[in-house]
Amino acid sequence: MLDVLVIGGGFWGSAITQRLRRSGLNVACLDADLEGAASRAAAGLVRHSSWHSPPAPWWEQEHSQACHEFFSQGWVDEYTFNRYQTEPRLKGTVWCGDFPWVETEPARIQRLRPENGGWWAEGWQARQVVLSAGCWCDPILAESGLPLTGVQPWRGSALLARGGIRRVLTRTYRLPGDTRTRTMTARNWGKSQLRLGDSLPDREPEQLAEMRWFLGNLQVTEGEEIWGWRPRLARPLVENWAPGLVVATGGHRNGLALAPAVALRVQQLLQSQQMTAQSSV
Ligand SMILES: Cc1cc2nc3c(=O)[nH]c(=O)nc-3n(C[C@H](O)[C@H](O)[C@H](O)COP(=O)(O)OP(=O)(O)OC[C@H]3O[C@@H](n4cnc5c(N)ncnc54)[C@H](O)[C@@H]3O)c2cc1C
Incomplete structure (x- = not known):
């Protein structure tokens, strides 16, 4: 036993x-x-x-x-990199x-x-x-x-794309008509892939569009969607x-x-x- x-x-x-x-x-x-x-x-x-x-x-x-x-x-x-900064910052994350x-x-x-x-x-x-x-x-x-x-299962999504980045990149953004500031992160996901995302179940399509825009800025265009159920x-x-x-x-x-x-x-x-x-x- x-x-x-x-x-x-x-x-x-x-x-x-x-x-x-x-x-x-x-x-x-x-x-x-x-x-x-x-x-x-x-x-x-x-x-x-x-x-x-x-x-x-x-x-x-x-x-x-x-x-x-x-x-x-x-x-x-210990560090996250912001794409607008050359030095890593420790942000409590x-x-x-x-x-x-x-x-x-x-x-x-x-x-x-x-x-x-x-x-x-x-x-x-x-x-x-x-x-x-x-x-x-x-x-x-x-x-x-x-x-x-x-x-409660709470759906969250992310994009996987071909490519590699040196460290973790973060982007803060606001969706139209929303007062809250959001943060999304990009990081290496193994096998020459990078992962980008966070979960925002109520605004998922807009958030995915924001992720695609961010990928475009990284000069990466292809993204496969992955998702998970957060245990809430x-x-x-x-x-x-x-x-x-x-x-x-x-x-x-x-x-x-x-x-x-x-x-x-x-x-x-x-x-x-x-x-x-x-x-x-
Ligand atoms: C897109 C997204 C981004 C997130 N980002 C973050 C983040 O940055 N930081 C953070 O802290 N949290 C984040 N979370 C939340 C975090 O993922 C969860 O809090 C955490 O993963 C929960 O882990 P878990 O082991 O409880 O559940 P799960 O990872 O769901 O694991 C449950 C496991 O149980 C197995 N299972 C289910 N039923 C059975 C069964 N009957 N028999 C055998 N096995 C079974 C499943 O196969 C699964 O592997 C994110 C979630 C999502 C979806």
Whole structure:
């Protein structure tokens, strides 16, 4: 039997799996490779400010510390370049370049059930389960007869184009009739491609036109659209959903920034569950 089964291998599932494996646990991470997975489309921008104000009631200093430690391990490029400036600027925003993705097993889990003091998930057995399936958590919980999270999928889009740029480029802009200032980023996306985008579900066509204009300025014209479902909840949800089952999802933006702290919180929850189980034997 596995110690922990993680369902969903996006940013959250990967960060959680990596942390749990580092602590010596036998962990499998399953991923269904679904179209629209948020982490495959995300820009990778991480805001330091995200972990300064507590985004969840359980948040403590050690969770901020976990983020600091994680992001000082070399996963990020500390500078963004503005196309009008020759020098890099540190703007409180860092780019999460090489997020440590974990190896996942291909599987799509439809439902879970408690069994023999642990959990059963379609052939997989584990003492503990972490559900980090982003926008797809609720269908799994519904099929299992468990309460739902209410996570809302919020569509975001980006363009992939042929070409390369030296560093991350940002552009601030306003759409016609809009008072808010928007920011979009361009960065290398591997295989001689660059990625440009952000999410603005209410103004997606205009935002795509703005992206194409920006690409034109970079002298790149071809762009393939990619998209993802942001898991939108007012704040990230990391809870003991049932004995031995932790749900970790949501957060809308800044999901990437919070992932290391979420991983620590999951580790703490699992440790306290194990201690409770041992003391009741
Ligand atoms: C265009 C765009 C740009 C963004 N830019 C940023 C940004 O710059 N900075 C930022 O912080 N955030 C950004 N976000 C938000 C960010 O992407 C999300 O907060 C984050 O990726 C959520 O990660 P996740 O692991 O919870 O979900 P996901 O990445 O959606 O991962 C869920 C995983 O679960 C798997 N899965 C689902 N159902 C099952 C099942 N039944 N069985 C097995 N596996 C399953 C899926 O295949 C998927 O891989 C952006 C989002 C979009 C769409």
